[in-house]
Amino acid sequence: MAEQLPPEILARGDLLKLGAAAGLGFAALPLVQPSAPRNRVARTPVPLALAAQPGVLDLYINEGYLKMVDDTLVYHRGFGSRPTDVDDPSPSLTMDPTVITVAGDVIPSRSYPLEAPLPPRGTPAPLRADAANPGQFLIRRNYWASYFPARTIIAELGSSIRLRVQNRLGKPHTLTVFGAGTDGGDLTTGPVAPDAVATLDFPCPRPGTYIFADPTNAPVERVLGLFGVLVVMDPEHQWDIAEDLATFERQWVWICHCVESRWASMEAAGQTVDPVQTPALPRYFTLNGRSGFESLGITFDDTVNLATEEETLISGYPRQLDVRQFGEGTEAGTLRGGQLVRLINPGICLHQMHFHGNHIWTVRRNNIDWPRHEGFVDNEGHVVLQQWEDVVELAQMDTKDCIIPIKRPPDAIDPVWFARTGDWVYPMHCHAEPSQTAAGGMYPGGLVAHWTLKGPIPGATP
Amino acid sequence: MSIFSRKRSERRSSRRSIRAIERAQEVAERRRREEERRREAAERRRREEERRRAAAAERRRRRSSPKPSVSSKPSASPSASASATATAGATPSATASATQSATPTATASESVTPSATADPTVTAEPTTTAEATATAEPTVTAEPTEQPDPVGGVEPVLHHRFQSQVDFSSDQLEVENPVTEFLQTPAVAVDFDFHSRDLVMDDGAEFEMWSFEDDQYERGFPGPTLRVQEGKVFHATVHPSKGPHTIHWHGMEPDPRNDGVGHTSFEVDGQYTYQMQPEPGRPGDPNYGAAGTYFYHCHVNTPLHVQMGMFGPLVIDPVVHPAYPVSPGARRAFVDGPEYDIDTEALLAPYSLDPRWHEMNHADGLSGEDAGLNRFEPEHFYVLGGELARRPAGKEVVWSLSSLRANVKGGPKKPTLLRTLNANYLPTTLIFTDADGTEARIAELISHDGRPFRDTSVPNVPAPSCRDAGYPLTASRLAYGAAERFDMLLHPPTAGRYYLRVQWEDWVTGALLGTRTIPIDAT
Numbered sequence A: 001m002a003e004q005l006p007p008e009i010l011a012r013g014d015l016l017k018l019g020a021a022a023g024l025g026f027a028a029l030p031l032v033q034p035s036a037p038r039n040r041v042a043r044t045p046v047p048l049a050l051a052a053q054p055g056v057l058d059l060y061i062n063e064g065y066l067k068m069v070d071d072t073l074v075y076h077r078g079f080g081s082r083p084t085d086v087d088d089p090s091p092s093l094t095m096d097p098t099v100i101t102v103a104g105d106v107i108p109s110r111s112y113p114l115e116a117p118l119p120p121r122g123t124p125a126p127l128r129a130d131a132a133n134p135g136q137f138l139i140r141r142n143y144w145a146s147y148f149p150a151r152t153i154i155a156e157l158g159s160s161i162r163l164r165v166q167n168r169l170g171k172p173h174t175l176t177v178f179g180a181g182t183d184g185g186d187l188t189t190g191p192v193a194p195d196a197v198a199t200l201d202f203p204c205p206r207p208g209t210y211i212f213a214d215p216t217n218a219p220v221e222r223v224l225g226l227f228g229v230l231v232v233m234d235p236e237h238q239w240d241i242a243e244d245l246a247t248f249e250r251q252w253v254w255i256c257h258c259v260e261s262r263w264a265s266m267e268a269a270g271q272t273v274d275p276v277q278t279p280a281l282p283r284y285f286t287l288n289g290r291s292g293f294e295s296l297g298i299t300f301d302d303t304v305n306l307a308t309e310e311e312t313l314i315s316g317y318p319r320q321l322d323v324r325q326f327g328e329g330t331e332a333g334t335l336r337g338g339q340l341v342r343l344i345n346p347g348i349c350l351h352q353m354h355f356h357g358n359h360i361w362t363v364r365r366n367n368i369d370w371p372r373h374e375g376f377v378d379n380e381g382h383v384v385l386q387q388w389e390d391v392v393e394l395a396q397m398d399t400k401d402c403i404i405p406i407k408r409p410p411d412a413i414d415p416v417w418f419a420r421t422g423d424w425v426y427p428m429h430c431h432a433e434p435s436q437t438a439a440g441g442m443y444p445g446g447l448v449a450h451w452t453l454k455g456p457i458p459g460a461t462p
Numbered sequence B: 001m002s003i004f005s006r007k008r009s010e011r012r013s014s015r016r017s018i019r020a021i022e023r024a025q026e027v028a029e030r031r032r033r034e035e036e037r038r039r040e041a042a043e044r045r046r047r048e049e050e051r052r053r054a055a056a057a058e059r060r061r062r063r064s065s066p067k068p069s070v071s072s073k074p075s076a077s078p079s080a081s082a083s084a085t086a087t088a089g090a091t092p093s094a095t096a097s098a099t100q101s102a103t104p105t106a107t108a109s110e111s112v113t114p115s116a117t118a119d120p121t122v123t124a125e126p127t128t129t130a131e132a133t134a135t136a137e138p139t140v141t142a143e144p145t146e147q148p149d150p151v152g153g154v155e156p157v158l159h160h161r162f163q164s165q166v167d168f169s170s171d172q173l174e175v176e177n178p179v180t181e182f183l184q185t186p187a188v189a190v191d192f193d194f195h196s197r198d199l200v201m202d203d204g205a206e207f208e209m210w211s212f213e214d215d216q217y218e219r220g221f222p223g224p225t226l227r228v229q230e231g232k233v234f235h236a237t238v239h240p241s242k243g244p245h246t247i248h249w250h251g252m253e254p255d256p257r258n259d260g261v262g263h264t265s266f267e268v269d270g271q272y273t274y275q276m277q278p279e280p281g282r283p284g285d286p287n288y289g290a291a292g293t294y295f296y297h298c299h300v301n302t303p304l305h306v307q308m309g310m311f312g313p314l315v316i317d318p319v320v321h322p323a324y325p326v327s328p329g330a331r332r333a334f335v336d337g338p339e340y341d342i343d344t345e346a347l348l349a350p351y352s353l354d355p356r357w358h359e360m361n362h363a364d365g366l367s368g369e370d371a372g373l374n375r376f377e378p379e380h381f382y383v384l385g386g387e388l389a390r391r392p393a394g395k396e397v398v399w400s401l402s403s404l405r406a407n408v409k410g411g412p413k414k415p416t417l418l419r420t421l422n423a424n425y426l427p428t429t430l431i432f433t434d435a436d437g438t439e440a441r442i443a444e445l446i447s448h449d450g451r452p453f454r455d456t457s458v459p460n461v462p463a464p465s466c467r468d469a470g471y472p473l474t475a476s477r478l479a480y481g482a483a484e485r486f487d488m489l490l491h492p493p494t495a496g497r498y499y500l501r502v503q504w505e506d507w508v509t510g511a512l513l514g515t516r517t518i519p520i521d522a523t
Helices: A012-018 A261-268 A302-311 A414-418 B006-011 B014-062 B165-170 B302-307 B355-359
Strands: A057-067 A073-080 A098-100 A106-108 A137-140 A152-156 A160-167 A197-203 A208-213 A227-233 A251-259 A284-287 A334-336 A339-344 A351-355 A360-365 A387-389 A391-394 A399-404 A424-430 A448-453 B082-084 B096-098 B116-118 B130-132 B188-200 B206-213 B226-229 B234-239 B248-250 B272-276 B292-297 B311-317 B330-332 B339-341 B346-353 B380-387 B404-406 B416-421 B428-434 B443-448 B473-475 B477-480 B485-490 B496-505 B512-522
Touching (some): A227 A251, A227 A339, B206 B355, B346 B404, B404 B416
Parallel strands (some): A251 A339, B188 B234
Antiparallel strands (some): A137 A334, A424 A448, B234 B272, B428 B477
16 A cells, blocks of 8 residues: 655655756755745754864764655755755765774775775776686785775774764764773763764774664664764784684675655654654665665666675675685685675664575674684574574674675586676575565665676686 | 678578578467467466456455454556667667556567567556567577577676666566576476465465465465475476566575576566576585575565465485485485484474555556555464475465474484474564473574584584584574574473474564464474
């Protein structure tokens, strides 16, 4: 049954009628919302941008409208990189990826390590053909940089993280980094009043993946978009999850989220959502901020497609590997291992991340290493042991680190495998299937991606 | 249409020309037969649709407690007609705009690569039925028995670009009879037809279900149980109806054409033979082996089609290794895995059902209408399965699990193996208790998603199973979610009654939504 949309949500048809689909019509937005109430939460006049300080990463709590995969505009809040207002045609609701080095520099960068070569279209090229394994390749070890999506801070172990947060909205907000304290506790700015600025300084936690978000009226502010990810890398082990943990060819950050349009429209109208009174009914499902065909990089926007390939769409050349040890390959400078996928769920749905083509090897959950020896079943009923999975459970606010082997799909018959001439593309999607929709349908329009097993390289020799 | 130039044609030998003519005649004849078949199929679908609507109306009239009150059906949805206007360009592209017309219309593509062309003769279905255009290049419409040149024989999936999500959703590549590349002689071959029937579940409620059927399990639910041994080539031919379907072999990892996903290969209109060869296991090697529990399901409009019942269990049995012989009446769970008792081996598949979804049509939501497929509100909770050796055959049988048997630990029989497949969209918990309701650690988890739990702590030496490494993964509860599979041995310490409670939880709040309790009799 069609869901009745609140008036604050602009339907795709409305946009098309206005001829605003191409430019999204942000500037004209107030004109097409005559029913929007006056008590908006934006501040006027709004504060100016903060004066930059060395070693400090500035975040702005902004609001605005984001285009969903069906061209509907939905109200969002977010930690942005620059101050913008609610009617900004290009609101800053996600921070640009930034690297905080052990030397104390704060460097806007989509890639890490900073000096490493960038993989073309996100795909690390191999060293050369593997003479011992026809059709496979030797993989470069400690060589390629990785691209990171928006909302990611990459901090080097040993650095001091200094976040300065300006709240540009009409209600108090908070930034909390979960589990990043020295004792494993949370670090928080505490409530930041409207127009106020708060600073959060803390020593970089141990290598891992941390979610930061606004816990106010949980999970509402997080659902509205106030979240991000802190990835901590050891600068001495830039291609290892952590010292003595799995080595990878490159890494991928996958941030799962969902959008609750009704909550968004209520908050845009100045109300405060009670998540008990108004149970969540997510309407859009995103991976690194994109859904459906945008997340698969098959739009007519080459810029979006390229960014998706670099940040999200895993790709690599087939290789021989052994899950007992992701490390040095058969010769110096080569890797016997796969690529790292950091699965991160700041959203409110429990996702079931299903990979076609290869099982993936899960090595840790919430920065706690799973053992290879003496595993056990915990009190919840989860197996705590490094293991193969083709569906990875990703609970709300959980992170999991997995190695995708990028190997020959094991059940393909030999003649087909050896006759390959091109890439083999396999889906990844959430198997909690309502997440595969957008606006109640349009499968596959939700939390979906794919990974590519690259084809043979003509003339490649061992 | 030939994409070869005249010069190239002229260079062909006369023998090849004759063959080309013969081939063209064959193709033409095949097209005629195909068109006739499609007309018949369209008429059959039209009759089926009329019957289905009548049955649905009748069902709505007579449905009453304990059956659920059915939400009103989605309002008349726009048809999934894609008015494709692909251009003849170097880059294969199919731009399509969804229309609100009642009849699918399409114009043919002049693309140099295989492309979908809507069939103007099919009007009964609200979906766009398409056939592949025949070109001189090896295409998906080539004779199924031929070995195509693999170069260029693969559809340019994901090389298309789309203007919008609704274009993408409503314009998946449909192929009438795709070619199985390098067709082998199979050790196991099955034929699956689509079926749609009103089935009575074990709580007395009746719903329209869609699933796969064969001669043994006609019009039943879930789909037929499949069992294949590692190393053996496996064929499954699907014959869709009521629109295109696919079969994805969840957890099996063949090449993309045999993976059964529309947007990375094709959706099937006529028939297709999926082919794969489960990888044999090697004792002590965590990098090899497919033995375990899987399932297969349709991957077209997946949220709806899987909920409607288009799935079935798949078990991969291990190769028998000389170092790991098998006792009479037993099997191994994986090549060097523990033996289990064949007689009591069972499948348990939690499944929940939202009655509103079972009033929908094949392509609901694909044209951009809000079908509410983000809103899964189950009202019925089922445990499917039973003892694998005793699945009842016959017509319109729902395979429901009402009780389990288990062999007592230390007795003369090998332990019971319980395979669980989460055929559900919700997080689920299994809890084993004794007769008093106290949690009982009688389950030993041995595999997940078709891969054994092994000790991999020492590189370059054999990786034993956890039980052989001295730490069996025993548990009284298992938390798992959609599409996960676990294999577990049951070790009840004494004879008597135990229980297995299945809990369904909300995917956002974690609130308990439903519970079923299955008695286990240990002897």
